[in-house]
Amino acid sequence: xxxxxxxxxxxxxxxxxxxxxxxxPPGGSKIWDTCSIPCDVTVKLLRDEKHSICGQLQQSLxxxxxxxxxxxxxxMEEQQRALxxxxxxxxxxxxxxxxxxxxxxxxxxxMYSTKPVQSHGRDCSDxxxxxxxxxxxxxxxxxxxxxxxxxxxxxxxxxxxYMGGGWTVMQRRTDGLTDFKRPWADYADxxxxxxxxxWLGLKKVFHIVNQKDTRFQLHIALVAKNDVTxxxxxxxxxxxxxxxxxxxxxxxxxxxxxxxxxxxEQEQNQDTAPFSTSxxxxxxxxxxxxxxxxxxxxxxxxxxxxxxxxxxxxxxxxNGSPEDVEQSQGxxxxxxWDTWRQNGFPHVIKSVTMKIRKIATNN
Ligand SMILES: *[C@@H]1O[C@H](CO)[C@@H](O)[C@H](O)[C@H]1NC(C)=O
Ligand SMILES: *[C@@H]1O[C@H](CO)[C@@H](O)[C@H](O)[C@H]1NC(C)=O
Ligand SMILES: *[C@@H]1O[C@H](CO)[C@@H](O)[C@H](O)[C@H]1NC(C)=O
Ligand SMILES: [Ca+2]
Numbered sequence: 001x002x003x004x005x006x007x008x009x010x011x012x013x014x015x016x017x018x019x020x021x022x023x024x025p026p027g028g029s030k031i032w033d034t035c036s037i038p039c040d041v042t043v044k045l046l047r048d049e050k051h052s053i054c055g056q057l058q059q060s061l062x063x064x065x066x067x068x069x070x071x072x073x074x075x076m077e078e079q080q081r082a083l084x085x086x087x088x089x090x091x092x093x094x095x096x097x098x099x100x101x102x103x104x105x106x107x108x109x110x111m112y113s114t115k116p117v118q119s120h121g122r123d124c125s126d127x128x129x130x131x132x133x134x135x136x137x138x139x140x141x142x143x144x145x146x147x148x149x150x151x152x153x154x155x156x157x158x159x160x161x162y163m164g165g166g167w168t169v170m171q172r173r174t175d176g177l178t179d180f181k182r183p184w185a186d187y188a189d190x191x192x193x194x195x196x197x198x199w200l201g202l203k204k205v206f207h208i209v210n211q212k213d214t215r216f217q218l219h220i221a222l223v224a225k226n227d228v229t230x231x232x233x234x235x236x237x238x239x240x241x242x243x244x245x246x247x248x249x250x251x252x253x254x255x256x257x258x259x260x261x262x263x264x265e266q267e268q269n270q271d272t273a274p275f276s277t278s279x280x281x282x283x284x285x286x287x288x289x290x291x292x293x294x295x296x297x298x299x300x301x302x303x304x305x306x307x308x309x310x311x312x313x314x315x316x317x318x319n320g321s322p323e324d325v326e327q328s329q330g331x332x333x334x335x336x337w338d339t340w341r342q343n344g345f346p347h348v349i350k351s352v353t354m355k356i357r358k359i360a361t362n363n
Pocket of ligand 2: 243244
């Protein structure tokens with residue numbers, strides 16, 4: 001508008017020799033008198049006018065182009081700003097999604113990595129079952145378990161390789177380095193080192209095997225001095241509570257060692273017998289038993305102060321010593337599983353482990 005107006009004014013001003021009617025041209029030329037507007041001037045005038053109109057048009061086109069470009073630039077800038085806002089929002093969302101997914105991932109890995117350490121498995125078979133789909137090879141070792149209906153968690157040694165794994169070790173005797181001459185309190189609470197020789201403890205075993213809707217099997221693995229191995233297994237294993245002195249309850253026997261828990265005769269049968277120690281006498285010799293023409297008052301004393309489910313002593317005591325020690329008259333201090341024999345003589349047992357595992361039930 002304004003610029004154009006100024007320009008058009010300027011265009012007119014730029015033609016100083018354009019003649020105006022009735023006005024005398026400078027110098028009083030004769031041409032103006034004869035031919036007021038000669039043809040060549042008319043042509044020049046027309047050409048100049050055309051030039052001027054073209055110039056104006058060009059100028060306005062330029063101006064229009066400039067303003068259009070400016071408008072387009074403004075629009076594009078506006079769009080760019082909108083795009084920038086959108087893309088920053090998208091980035092923000094992506095970051096949020098990434099944070100969330102990494103949190104989910106972390107909680108997953110935390111769940112799996114803490115399980116072996118702070119496991120809330122109820123026993124080693126429970127731990128095995130929950131890890132088997134996640135860990136290609138579950139290692140044997142010390143795990144924390146929390147049996148149902150107890151307020152305590154405790155450590156146990158889990159054998160994850162032996163015969164399908166999932167075994168909770170309740171006793172191990174291998175080198176004789178741990179003292180098994182212990183009073184009732186120790187046999188109730190447990191002693192020794194879980195990775196080596198130990199007695200898990202009757203209270204803990206009671207908590208494991210007395211969980212609702214569970215059944216446990218007992219597996220006894222024996223190694224003889226001549227490296228012969230064998231086992232005894234019972235398809236059911238329960239303990240009564242402490243007021244019943246943790247009486248043992250055994251199911252059907254299977255294995256290659258013979259059923260020393262039950263022995264050959266009824267008076268040797270330790271099934272359903274309460275536990276005895278040197279200070280708690282439930283051994284069925286009351287006041288005494290006659291064994292090999294000797295009077296025995298305490299089976300625990302006869303077995304070097306160890307604890308077991310003695311019944312008129314019986315043919316089994318896996319808490320005896322694995323070491324060869326000279327036995328005084330009538331003493332039975334060695335690991336005893338009298339039904340496991342070779343050529344009529346009992347094997348000399350150099351190591352034993354007692355382990356329990358949950359039996360899959362339908363309910
Ligand atoms: C014409 O242009 C001059 C500068 O060249 C400016 O000062 C003046 O304001 C303009 N006039 C109009 C009417 O736009
Ligand atoms: C122990 O078991 C007996 C028989 O099953 C039961 O009567 C008793 O209440 C139990 N005692 C405890 C402390 O649970
Ligand atoms: C009883 O056990 C101890 C080790 O706890 C051992 O030194 C001792 O010789 C054993 N007694 C017999 C008679 O074997
Ligand atoms: Ca007695």
